[in-house]
Every structure is written in structure tokens, then in C-alpha cells.
Amino acid sequence: MKNFELFLTETGISIFYVKIGLGFLFSFLITYFSVPTIIKISRRKNLMDEPGVRSSHMRKIPNLGGIAIFYSIGICTSIFAYELFDLYKFLFASLVILLYIGVMDDIVVMRAYKKLVAQIVVSALIVIGSDIRIRSLFGICGVYQLSYFVSIIFTIVTFIILINAFNLIDGIDGLAGSYSLICCALFGVSYYRLGEYNYPLVVLSGIIIGAVLAFLYYNLSNYRTNKIFMGDTGSMLLGFLLAFTAICFIDIFIDKDLPNVPKYHLQSAPVIAVAILILPIVDTLNVIIIRLCNKKSPFDADKNHIHHKLLKLNLTHRRSTFYIIVYYLFIVTAAYCLRHTNINLLLLIILALGFLGAYLPDFIYVLRNNKK
Secondary structure (H helix, E strand, C coil), X not given: CHHHHHHXXXXXXXXXXXXXXXXXXXXXXXXXXHHHHHHHHHHHHCCEECCCCCCCCCCCEECCHHHHHHHHHHHHHHHHCCHHHHHCCCHHHHHHHHHHHHHXXXXXXXXXXXXXXXXXXXXXXXXXXXXXXXXXXXXXXXXXXXXXXXXXXXXXXXXXXXXXXXXXXXXXXCHHHHHHHHHHHHHHHHHHHCCHHHHHHHHHHHHHHHHXXXXXXXXXXXXXXXXXXXXXXXXXXXXXXXXXXXXXXXXXXXXXXXXXXXXXXXXXXXXXXXXXXXXXXXXXXXXXXXXXXXXXXXXXXXXXXXXXXXXXXXXXXXXXXXXXXXXXXXXXXXXXXXXXXXXXXXXXXXHHXXXXXXXXXXXXXXXXXXXX
């Protein structure tokens, strides 16, 4: 690979653009050609997702699409963004553990505590082993620098929450895939604007986008024989990677006094990251609040997620996904336009807009019924 980079340098071709272009292309192709094989094996071995209480589908569908996403990300990142595995020693190990746990859960359904233990191990590996952590809250609630121990615990909890929150939004066709695609595009553009030091993270974002685009081709397919879900394998993997990219994004704006590392300043960096990941955060908080108000366990399955509310309005999966994505892009736009506002005020605005989007379908449903 280094000889290839030397050749490109001598010919005047930008190595970065070649990496991101080939990373995106090969990631897309690997996923695109892997999924049909996975579908065939899943049908032959009856490795299918059975309709349940929270399900929005009426028939059995293969749910191992996350394997293809892992396959393409693992291969392409190792080739085109190998610097990440040098910088973050336990990143690949974390992805492999999540693959194993996800596949086990998709096939035999693991107990919740076993998944939680695995998520704690994975989060601890990347946080402690690779020193990826939230070091400061930038003044949120008056808190700035976090002590090492508090930073470790807070970041591990953040990883676990985001992994599970992303899993919860994977309830209708296209939503989890489309949202992860948008998030990666936003983080990728942000990393690109922040300079060459962050280019490996830009390439990773491009690789994830390629893999997810190919997956969405099948996930949104109208043909029954082509349809597949990403399952817990895909949702946990993407949730972990989005948490990883978000925390790396926040970490860029912390002055660490390291040699050859450019310094940037954006006081609202944590809130921008929250705005980009607002859908899984708000959706999870919303269902927990509803369950507690109804005196139910926060872990009980129900149909109070935002996508379920839109389906209740007789919208299709595609339309529901489209409306959710458009609304939360509006929130990201608002966060960007107000990025120089006081950080606590900005956080309140973003959370308020997020919860407004969560309860808007309820208001529309009540208005419709009152008119009848």
C-alpha cells in the first residue's frame, strides 16, 4: 500500500481522494454482492426474523444483513484507512466482538444481560485501550474538564446508550440505514473541513456510506426474495461506529498540546454531535419516559417509537423514513446556524426540537380523530 501511495505522490494524484473513492466503491460492491448470498443461506437455514410485538412487518425476513456491512467495512477500512487501526489499537477487536454478539442475537436471541456485558467490554476496550473518551463537557451545566475516572465511566455509558439507542430506531425499512448514512455524511464533511489530520476518519465515513447504500438497495426492495434487514449485527455495529465518530469529533476541539496536531475551537462541539445523533437519543428517552409514566419496565417492548407513531398515521415505511430524516436534518441545520449560541441554551433548543418531532405525530393523530 505504501508503494502505491508513493506512486500516486510521484504522479501528482491526491492519495486522499483515491482512498475515499476506492473505499466507497469497493465497500459498496462488497456489500452489494455479499447480500444475495446471505439471503440465500438465511432462507435455506431458516435464519429469519419472525414478526413480533414491536415488528412492523408481517412475514419472515432474513435479518443477517449486518454481516455484509461488517465484511465490507472490515476489509475496506483495513486497506484504505489502515491508519485508524494504528491510532486506535482496539478498534478492529471491538468490531469483531460486536459481530459475534450481533450474529448470536440474530440467530438464537441472547439474554439482555449478556449483550450488555459484551457492550461494556467493547466500550471499555475502545475507551481505555485507545483513549477515545469525552474529556470535557465544554461548559454544559457549568462542567468543563472531566477527571480521568469520570471521563472513562461517562464515555463507556455514552457508548452503551448510543449502541442500544440506534438498535431501537431500526424498526421500519430504511430508517436505520438512511439515518446512519446521513450521520456519516455530516461527520465526514466536518472531518474534511477540519484538515488532513482527520482524513482517515473521512475515508471511514465514505466506506460506511458505501456499505449502507448497498444494503439499502436490498432493504428497500419491493421484491420479497431480495429483502433483508440489518439485524442487531448491523444496528450495533453502526451504532458503535457512529458513537466512535461522534466522540472523535468532540475530542478534536479539546486542546491536548500534542505535537503536529492542529488546534481547533468550537464551544458547541458536544451539542453539534448531539444534534447529529438526536433521533436515537430522543427516541430512546421518549419511550423510556412513556413506559415509566405507564408504570412499566423501561425494557418492555411496545410501539411508542417515533416510526410506530408515523405508521399509525397510515404512512408507508418509506414515507415515514423520509419525514423523519427531513425533520432531523432540519434540527442539524438549526444547530449549525446557532453554533455560536450559548452552549446550554443551544442544548435546550436542540432537545426541545427533538422532542417536538417525537410528539408531533401524536398531535396530528389526535387532530385527525377529533375531526371525524
